[in-house]
Amino acid sequence: MEKEGKMVTIYVMGKKHRVPAGLTIMKAMEYAGYQLRRGVGCRGGFCGACATLYRVKGSYKLQAALACQKVVEDGMYIVQIPFTPAEKKLYDIEKIRPTPNVFVEHFPEITRCLSCNTCTKACPQDLMVMDYVQAALRGDIEKVVELSFDCIACGLCAIRCPAEIVPYQVAQLARRLYSKYILGLSEEVEKRVAEVEEGKFDEELEQLKRLPPEELRKRYESREIRV
Amino acid sequence: MELPRWNCCGTVHALAKDDVMHHLAPVRVLLRVEETVEAGLVDEPRVVTLCAMCYNTLKRANHLYRNDSDKRRVIESIMEKESRPYGGKAEVIHLLELLKELGWEKVAKRVEKPLEGLKIAPYYGCLLLRPRGFGVDDPEEPRIMENLLEALGAEVVDIPFKSRCCGAYHTVFMKEEAAELSYKILRQASEMGADVVALSCPLCMFNMADRQGLIGRLFRDFKGIPVLYFTQLMALAFGLEEEAHLDENNPDPRPLLRERGLWR
Numbered sequence: 001m002e003k004e005g006k007m008v009t010i011y012v013m014g015k016k017h018r019v020p021a022g023l024t025i026m027k028a029m030e031y032a033g034y035q036l037r038r039g040v041g042c043r044g045g046f047c048g049a050c051a052t053l054y055r056v057k058g059s060y061k062l063q064a065a066l067a068c069q070k071v072v073e074d075g076m077y078i079v080q081i082p083f084t085p086a087e088k089k090l091y092d093i094e095k096i097r098p099t100p101n102v103f104v105e106h107f108p109e110i111t112r113c114l115s116c117n118t119c120t121k122a123c124p125q126d127l128m129v130m131d132y133v134q135a136a137l138r139g140d141i142e143k144v145v146e147l148s149f150d151c152i153a154c155g156l157c158a159i160r161c162p163a164e165i166v167p168y169q170v171a172q173l174a175r176r177l178y179s180k181y182i183l184g185l186s187e188e189v190e191k192r193v194a195e196v197e198e199g200k201f202d203e204e205l206e207q208l209k210r211l212p213p214e215e216l217r218k219r220y221e222s223r224e225i226r227v
Numbered sequence: 228m229e230l231p232r233w234n235c236c237g238t239v240h241a242l243a244k245d246d247v248m249h250h251l252a253p254v255r256v257l258l259r260v261e262e263t264v265e266a267g268l269v270d271e272p273r274v275v276t277l278c279a280m281c282y283n284t285l286k287r288a289n290h291l292y293r294n295d296s297d298k299r300r301v302i303e304s305i306m307e308k309e310s311r312p313y314g315g316k317a318e319v320i321h322l323l324e325l326l327k328e329l330g331w332e333k334v335a336k337r338v339e340k341p342l343e344g345l346k347i348a349p350y351y352g353c354l355l356l357r358p359r360g361f362g363v364d365d366p367e368e369p370r371i372m373e374n375l376l377e378a379l380g381a382e383v384v385d386i387p388f389k390s391r392c393c394g395a396y397h398t399v400f401m402k403e404e405a406a407e408l409s410y411k412i413l414r415q416a417s418e419m420g421a422d423v424v425a426l427s428c429p430l431c432m433f434n435m436a437d438r439q440g441l442i443g444r445l446f447r448d449f450k451g452i453p454v455l456y457f458t459q460l461m462a463l464a465f466g467l468e469e470e471a472h473l474d475e476n477n478p479d480p481r482p483l484l485r486e487r488g489l490w491r
Contacts, residue, residue, distance in 0.1 A: 115234040115252035121308055134234040162248075
């Protein structure tokens with residue numbers, strides 16, 4: 001048994017658990033005995049699967065986080081939101097164009113935005129969500145792309161929006177339009193795809209397949225990382 | 228310069244006593260004005276609007292924020308994630324006020340193609356003038372748009388309905404009623420000999436210009452009259468034809484302007 005000082009109390013969907021301080025919400029839940037099947041993904045803050053809402057005892061504020069990133073606090077009431085109910089708007093990217101009204105046509109509810117900033121407060125990626133919804137409202141595709149680039153579509157903004165907007169879908173439309181019509185095809189990618197198809201890397205891949213695990217690990221650990 | 232960061236003001240000033248939510252948007256814009264000064268991008272915390280609705284909404288929210296300490300506290304608590312609370316220092320002015328401040332003689336000096344022979348009825352509508360104390364000019368006897376149009380060389384046609392409501396947002400669910408209000412204003416302008424109507428507000432523009440098809444179907448005697456933003460008339464007079472974007476107006480004002488020798 002660990003020392004009492006290192007433990008905190010959390011409430012998972014109302015059930016009280018004592019868990020070691022310093023764990024992430026996700027690890028704390030697993031420590032408490034939950035076997036996670038939904039609401040868990042990459043465990044590294046990239047996939048957006050572990051959206052979580054919580055309140056800390058004594059505060060009226062409902063807060064949002066990713067379970068794999070947020071460290072537990074004493075008196076935390078937790079519920080996971082593994083799925084965001086949102087209608088998937090359908091459009092054919094070949095047929096629509098990057099016009100100023102494209103967002104309002106597909107997501108008319110964005111005109112209900114009051115700039116309350118609740119979406120921004122909810123974003124675990126610290127994106128300026130409200131600002132990109134506003135940019136969408138005025139048809140500024142590039143701004144939406146710039147402000148939403150790190151979106152992981154966890155859905156927390158959509159859960160919290162009092163105007164019932166689904167911001168991440170708006171941002172996705174912006175990025176699709178931007179890459180298709182504004183940025184255009186990337187020469188480098190085209191070239192590399194052609195190389196792959198020609199079989200340029202086949203031999204190297206075959207060699208890798210034949211390597212013993214220890215050698216693979218050695219190569220992985222000493223790989224060159226370019227930023 | 229354009230504010231580096233801004234959001235929609237909400238377009239309507241919320242009058243319900245307990246409605247604080249709708250004041251967040253304009254207050255946030257006013258905070259951005261102060262932030263722009265702090266960033267050293269502009270010297271004064273002054274924001275200029277072209278739109279009558281932005282003007283009215285921002286100005287009234289500013290007044291409320293400065294004078295209603297209870298609401299101010301609530302707004303501040305909701306805006307906790309901002310860099311800091313809004314300091315109440317921003318000033319909201321309309322482009323017409325800025326032009327007046329620069330002086331009509333200065334405006335007149337910029338005119339390259341005077342709008343000679345063009346009879347223009349200035350239309351203020353509601354939000355440029357009302358309520359008293361929040362308008363660009365005296366709500367009963369405004370002169371500011373008249374002064375501008377005269378500086379541009381045009382002939383001003385003063386219509387009694389210049390501050391009547393165009394129907395505003397009734398155009399959404401009661402479009403026939405809104406069309407009737409706009410029809411009365413436009414008919415008066417025509418009857419008093421105006422060639423075109425000048426205005427500032429995009430909602431007035433929609434009701435009085437884009438809705439002319441509906442007006443024509445409802446009122447058989449309606450002949451149609453071009454409606455332009457005062458800024459388009461400025462562009463025309465300053466010799467900036469492309470910047471006037473006259474191709475976006477409906478009805479098209481160019482045939483009439485051509486007749487008057489003001490369009491190629």
